[in-house]
Amino acid sequence: MSETWITEKLHAHYAQSLRVDEMLYDSKTEHQRLKVFQNGQFGRILTLDDVVQTTEGDNFIYHEMLTHVPILAHGNAKRVLIIGGGDGGMAREALRHQSVEHVTMVEIDAGVVDFSKEYLPMLSQGAFDDPRLTLVINDGAAFMRDTQDKFDVIIVDSTDPIGPGEVLFTDTFYGHAARALTEEGIIVTQNGVPFMQGDELTNTMRAFQALFSDASCYIASIPTYAGGPMAFGWGSHSAKGRDVDLATVQARFAAAGFECDYYNPEIHKAAFALPGYVKKLIP
Template identity: 90%
Template sequence: MTTSDKQEWVTEGLHAHYAQRLRVDEMLYDSNTEHQRLKVFQNGQFGRILTLDDVVQTTEGDNFIYHEMLTHVPILAHGNAKRVLIIGGGDGGMAREALRHTSVEHVTMVEIDAGVVDFSKEYLPMLSDGAFDDPRLNLVINDGALFMKENTEKFDVIIVDSTDPIGPGEVLFTDTFYGHAARSLTEDGIIVTQNGVPFMQGDELTGTLRAFQALFADASCYLASVPTYAGGPMAFGWGSHSDKARLVSLEDLEARFAAAGFDTGYYNPEVHKAAFALPNYVKKLF
C-alpha cells in the first residue's frame, strides 16, 4: 500500500451543508465514553485534536484563542474577580487560562464527563498544563445544569465552555440554566458563553442573547476567529447585571493586564475592546 492509500481523515458532522475535514496523521484514541464518542488524533497543522461526536472541541494549535478570550476578557473587564466558575471545559484549557490570574482565588470547574478529563490529562496534557494540580481548582464531576440549579454560591465570573447545543450540551443553552446562572453571579459579576460561529449557527447566538436580554441589564456578545471553528468568527455571549465591565476603558485594561503579568498568544487590551465591535449580520441576530 502507498502512503496515500492509508490517508485517513475526520470529517466534521456539525453543519448540514458545509464540512471541514482534518487529516489524521495518527489516531491516538477513539472510543465511546459514557456520554459521547471521543477521538484524539495528531494533525500536521493543528497538533493534537480532540473531537466529541466528530465535532472539533479543541486543538493544541489554536485553543489559545478560544481559551484566552473566554477567560481574560471577563476576568480583566471585572477587575477584581476572585471566584470563577467554569461549566464544562473538561480538557482543562479554560482552567489553565483562568488560573494564570494570581488574583483569582478559586476556580470551580463542573464537567459532566469524567472520561474527557481523564483522557485529556493523558493525551492532551498541554491543554491543562498543570491546571488540574493547582490547589485553587475544585473539579466537580456533575451535570452543569444540575449543579447550577442547586448552587448557592456567588461567582464573579461564570464561563460556559460547552459543546454545541446537541447531545449533553443542550441543557446549557436553556432559559432555565441561564436563570440559575444569573442568580449565581455577584452584583458586578459576568457570564460568558460559547455561542458557535454566527454565520453558520445564528440560532445559537440568538437563543442565548434573547435569554440574556430578559435576565441581565447588559446583554451583548464579542467575537474572535478560531481557525478550527470554521465559517467566520465565533461569538461569545456576555451577560452582566451592570454595563460597567463591558464599558471598561482601554487604559484600565492596560493597567490590569500589565499588573496580571503574564504573556498571551491572542489576548491584549486592544483586541479585547475591538472584539465587542460587531458586524451588522451579527447585530441583527439579537
C-alpha cells in the first residue's frame, strides 16, 4: 500500500510534507479548499489550500501565546475581539479567563466553523457554546472598518497574506483596529515565520510604528509552522502592557487559576527577547 503525503508549498524555496494516514474531510468552499486528515505525529491536521492552519498536536502553542500574552499583560481585559479563528482554538483559550466578559469572533467562512465543530471538536472544546462568545460571519476587514465597539484585546488569527487573508495585513485594516482599541488596549497578530517571511513582519511593524506608541513583536516555535520561530506582532497605545514585570504576570496567571502546556509567565517575558535576524526586520 502506497503512502499518501501532502506537501505544503507556501514558500518559494522550501516545502514541508505531512503523511496522510486517513483523509477525514476534503471539500472546496466558496473561499478555499479545506482538508482534515489524520497524521501519526500531530493527530488531526487542518489545511487550507494544502497550507497547514492548525493541528491537534501543536495548536496549543499558537493559541496560548496569542491569547494569554496580551490578556495577562493587559491585566483587566473584559472585551476581546478575535479576527479569524474559525476552528475555535483561540476562543477556547480566551474564554479560560473568567475575567473576560465577552469575546467577539469574526470568521469569513461559515464552512470553517461548521466542519471544525464536527471534525476538530478537540480544538474548540465547547467554546462555541459559551454564552460569552458572539460569532459573527463576516469579512474581518469589513467588520473592523464598521465596528463602533471598543476592545481591550484584539487578536488577528489570520491565514497568510494570500487569498482571503490578504486584507488583514494592510495599513487600512491596522488603522481601523487602532481606532477600535481602548486606551490601554493591545492588538496581537500572526506574522508568519520571519526567517522565511521577513517582509510580512517588516510591513506590519512599519504600520504599527505609525499607529501605536508601543510597537514590537514576540516569538514562539511551533513545529508545523516550519522554518524557525513564528512572530506575533504587538501594538498598543500604552507601554504598560509590554512593560509589566515578571512578578505581576506571575500573580495574574496564578489568579487566573489554570495551567497551560506552553505558556507560563517566564515564557511570557522571554518571548519578547528577539534573535538578531528578527530585530533587523523591524524598521
